[in-house]
Amino acid sequence: MGMGDVSINSERLWRRLMAMAEIGATPGGGSHRLTLTDEDEAGRQLFLGWCAERGYDVQYDQVGNIFVRRAGGNNNTQPLAIGSHLDTQPRGGRFDGILGVLAALEVLETLDDNEIETDMPVDIVVWTNEEGSRFQPAMMGSGVHCGVHSLEMVRSTLDDKGLSVGAELDRFGYSQGLVPGARAIGQYLELHIEQGPVLEDSGTVIGAVKGGQAIRWYELSLQGQETHAGPVPMAQRRDPMPALARVIDLVYQVGLQDEAARSTIGVLTARPGSINVMPGRIDLTVDLRHPLETRLKEMDAAFQAGLDDLQAAERKIAISLEEIWHSPVVLFDHALTEAVRQSATGRGLPVQDVISGAGHDAFHMARAVPSALVFVPCRDGLSHNEAEYTSPEHAAAGANVLLDVALRVACAR
Ligand SMILES: [Zn+2]
Known part of the structure; x- marks a missing residue:
């Protein structure tokens, strides 16, 4: 199976992005789903409903990270995980994080739709509290998964009403989950909107992120x-x-x-x-x-x-x-990042190397396992804003790049 032979369903991806945006929808056209609130949980349940239709195995850990698995031919190998987050900033956008999660679901469903068996399992990861708005620090779930923060420390973190992360994890039942970090990940991919103006200004569709500042x-x-x-x-x-x-x-x-x-x-x-x-x-x-x-x-x-x-x-x-x-500086994996460039080129999508000016869950993952981060443009470079927008074409382009890289990585025997 070569790159570009199969493609994700862009209409389905867009429909789901818009459906997710309805949960915590704001008058200005954005979404308000602060981490570990009723709205955040409703967004997670909407996503899990789509996963259940496909019969994927679902697990979660004690910090609320969700792991969805499409089994491979050899399930003793560590999975390729594709992830991002579903929480938003206060009156935030519809794409920051959500695009990465729903594009990952597109990858799994496209493998199903085309009856492609991968060698290794392919997982979706939904990380808890990427935004760091209600509770600090940001990138909390991926940080606990990677051992950067202890579960005890983050559980005791309070919001401005005095509610703790621990109490909210207990309320939604996540405290019954796996010990954080117990779920192994072999390689990690993430798609995210750029949150800056560089790609739009240069007319580029795909950013191959070399590293973080x-x-x-x-x-x-x-x-x-x-x-x-x-x-x-x-x-x-x-x-x-x-x-x-x-x-x-x-x-x-x-x-x-x-x-x-x-x-x-x-x-x-x-x-x-x-x-x-x-x-x-x-x-x-x-x-x-x-x-x-x-x-x-x-x-x-x-x-x-x-x-x-x-x-x-x-x-x-x-x-x-x-x-x-x-x-310290974050560097993404050379081979995976090269696969991102090759996928974009193969699909005729303008691609350029970029540096990430914002933090992402992929930063924690890049220090632990081979990882790649892919950017698509967002209008006027706006994010953390109700007006945040990326076009259906750009959303689909990013998801197709994830699909190509996943096929290359997960089908290799
Ligand atoms: Zn984000």
Whole structure:
């Protein structure tokens, strides 16, 4: 069976995307299915109903990850798993995550429709809480599966109403499931909307994701001494605000060193926060990213050297910097990613290599087993938004690429 000989049913895929979007539908045309809510569970049950029509074996684990299996000829081999997530952001979109799950179902059903027996089993995985909106951290289910987070830790995580992940897992019966990680996966594929404008801008249909950015997060504080805005002469004040101006300039200089670099100040607090009080302390966060680990290290060094220079020049304030998180660069499997490119080329779909600027469950999986991530365009690069849209043609193109790669991987003997 060669690539492109069979194709998924694009009309069925679109119909199901639209049916799923009805659960938690929002007035602005999006979906609202926060993780482990009644709406999220209803979405899972709709999906499982479609799986039941085909008689696929279904299991779940204690963090609520769902595993659907289409058996192969040799079920002692570890499966190829294709997955993503069904939860959404608040007033989120209809495609982020959902496309990956329903395209995976298309792959299994297309194998059935064409009476193709694979050698290894082919699984669908629905990961719990990819979005990280109601409960943090994001990519929770895949993180627990891969041993990055403990089940105990995530069970004790609370939402803003004080409800725990554990209580919600118990409520839906997931706590009766398999021990997380017990379900082996040999290789992993994921289709996702790009969530950025690169593919649309270049007229490309398929993004072969080479990797994900390396990320460093910092907390930075500038300590001075608060005082009344009027009585103290400027030269005698210990005001951290002029130093903040230089810090902001430094951070964005670091991020503008080359096109692939990113720098962001996302949180900024001046205390006590009163119009006639000079702040005694300013706290801010800094997020630095680059797809090359060595370049991120250079950005880190430039940032720290710039702060040292600033501290030498501004003796009246104390600058302190703490790195609070480092996520190393993620690299996807060369052979699987090459199969993605070949499938796209074989189907006449424009393809280009891209770097993922957002996190995905595939990041956790890529550190554990050979994995590939496939992107399709989304209109105006919009996601986490009710207006998020990918066309039926692009959704089908992505699902067909998954199908081709699955045929190549799972039929190899
Ligand atoms: Zn997603």
